[in-house]
Amino acid sequence: MPTAVASLPTILFLHGFAESREVWTEFTRPFPAGYRLLAPNLLGHGTNLAAVPDFSMEAQARYVVEYLEEKNAAGPVLVVGHSMGGYVALALAERFPDRLAGLALINSTALADTDEKRANREKNIGFVERHGVGKFMESFVRPLFAPANRDRMPEARDWLEEIGKATPAATITGALRGMAARPERTAVLREAKFPVLLVAGKHDVAVHLEDAVAQAALAPVAHALFLEGSGHQAYLEQPTETRRAVLALAGLVFGG
Structure with missing residues (x-):
């Protein structure tokens, strides 16, 4: 790794559940060349298919630290996490706060699951075990988009389904x-x-807007973007606005 590249301010993108690093490709394409962009496949996702003994958010965070070390990303980085990637980012921030220059949570939350949501996850586990990943993804992805986008964005929806279907049941x-x-x-x-x-x-439908509004007020230095036309996939449904907000945060934390 050339020293000049390794020394660039780094933005780390963490994908969500049943996704892969590929979801960030188009989103990050317009980013300025002055940033180093990193996007790992989280444990068990994408091409990162070695046996995984521990799928906890803490284990994923430890893996992210190892990934950063492998990439010679020594200084604090801006971490951008979508959905489950945000849960991993929060675990990373809790255990390794000095690794973060900033934190962007996209369609994610610092709250724990409610009893109802934990029960729904158990139902989903049972469905996957009975019917397989393919059937699960066919019903899982569509509701993640805002109602107006479900038929308007069939290519994005189908693409996410295919990434999900390639994800191992384990x-x-x-x-x-x-x-x-x-x-x-x-x-x-x-x-x-x-x-x-x-x-x-x-x-x-996964992270309620009122919860996000309440959490936006918690951090000493906090910024928020509330999108009228998005569901759970803001980086796909309203990429321009989401990208602008992330780049504004990058400019703030790195002085750009």
Whole structure:
């Protein structure tokens, strides 16, 4: 790795559940060349298919630290996490706060699962075990988009389904259990010594807008973007606005 590249301010992108690093390709294409962009496949996802004994958010965070070390990303980085990637980012911030220059949570939350949501994850695990990943993804992806986008964006929807269908069943069930077991991490936001951005969609069925509004007020230095036309996939549904907010945060934390 050339020293000049390794020394660039780094933005780390963490994908969501049943996704892969590929979801960030188009989103990050317009980013300025002055940033170093990193996007790992989280444990069990994409091409990162070695056996995974632990799908907890803490284990994923430890893997992210190892990944950063492998990439010679020595200084604090701006971490951008979508959905489950945000849960991993919060675990990373809790355990390794000095690794973060800033934190952007896209359609994610520092709250733990409610009892109802944990029960729904168990139902999803049972469905995958009975019917397989393919059937699960056919019903899982569509509601993640805002109602107006479900038929307007068939290519994006089909693409996410295909990424999900390529994800091993052990990863799907393990990640569901890992998300269900994660603790509340609102203290990470309240005690953050770095700027925080929350991006939320009005029609997000997974992370309710009112919860995002409440959390946006927790961090000492906080910014928020509330999107009228998005569900749970803001980086696909309203990429221009989401990208602009992330780049504004990058300019703040890196002085660009």
